[in-house]
Amino acid sequence: xxxxxxxxxVAGQGAGYYRMEVQLRDEQGWQVRKISPEWGSGGSxxxxxxxxxxAYLSQHGRTLEEVTAPGAPAVRVLVRPPQRGGRxxxxxxxxxxxxxxxxxxxxxxxxxxxxxxxxxxxxxxxAEASDAGIxxxxxxxxSGWSRETLRRLERNG
Numbered sequence: 001x002x003x004x005x006x007x008x009x010v011a012g013q014g015a016g017y018y019r020m021e022v023q024l025r026d027e028q029g030w031q032v033r034k035i036s037p038e039w040g041s042g043g044s045x046x047x048x049x050x051x052x053x054x055a056y057l058s059q060h061g062r063t064l065e066e067v068t069a070p071g072a073p074a075v076r077v078l079v080r081p082p083q084r085g086g087r088x089x090x091x092x093x094x095x096x097x098x099x100x101x102x103x104x105x106x107x108x109x110x111x112x113x114x115x116x117x118x119x120x121x122x123x124x125x126x127a128e129a130s131d132a133g134i135x136x137x138x139x140x141x142x143s144g145w146s147r148e149t150l151r152r153l154e155r156n157g
Contacts, residue, residue, distance in 0.1 A: 017041045019080040020052035021088075024073040035059055046099045049077040049091040067093065123153060130154060 017039050023030040035055040040048045053075070056062065067075055077096065078088040091099075126143050130136070130150070140147055 016082055018045065018048050018082060020048055021078040021080070022052055022056040023076050023078065025076075026073050030076070033060060045079040045081075045089045046091060046095065047103070048079050049089070050096055050099045050103065052077050052079070053096045126150065126153060 018041065020035065020038055020040055022033045022035055024033055025031070033056055035052055036059065037055075038052075040051060043051075056075075056077075057064070057067070066072060075093045075096075077091045079091070080086065080088040122143060126139055126145070129139060136147060136150055139145075139150055143150070145153075
């Protein structure tokens with residue numbers, strides 16, 4: 001599907017697909033490193049750049065330590081817009097690392113929110129089951145909570 005979309009974008013018929021290009025600078029200038037897929041859609045250009053950078057690391061067997069080591073070639077990712085002739089957005093290594101941190105922080109916040117919601121749901125289900133006469137030993141086994149936690153729940157509602 002990605003390759004088909006890329007062909008559509010090359011032909012000028014597909015809208016919304018960005019072409020991503022990872023480049024390293026050596027003594028001869030900026031050199032393109034092949035990644036697959038080289039087309040992407042959805043998300044912001046910086047998110048697509050991070051995805052391209054991750055693809056480069058995994059497909060070329062590189063590590064962050066190697067890429068960020070003193071004397072390592074400079075890295076940048078170009079994200080070319082869907083319309084022909086549009087100027088690419090250029091992201092350097094620092095911007096890519098900052099976006100990775102922002103992404104991870106957002107994922108963590110979302111996971112914490114989902115965990116709070118799940119705890120609230122489990123707390124309600126345990127309280128209702130307790131009110132219905134389900135033995136505490138069964139609730140301990142099913143919920144994974146200790147007897148003390150269940151007692152506190154019963155006291156505090």
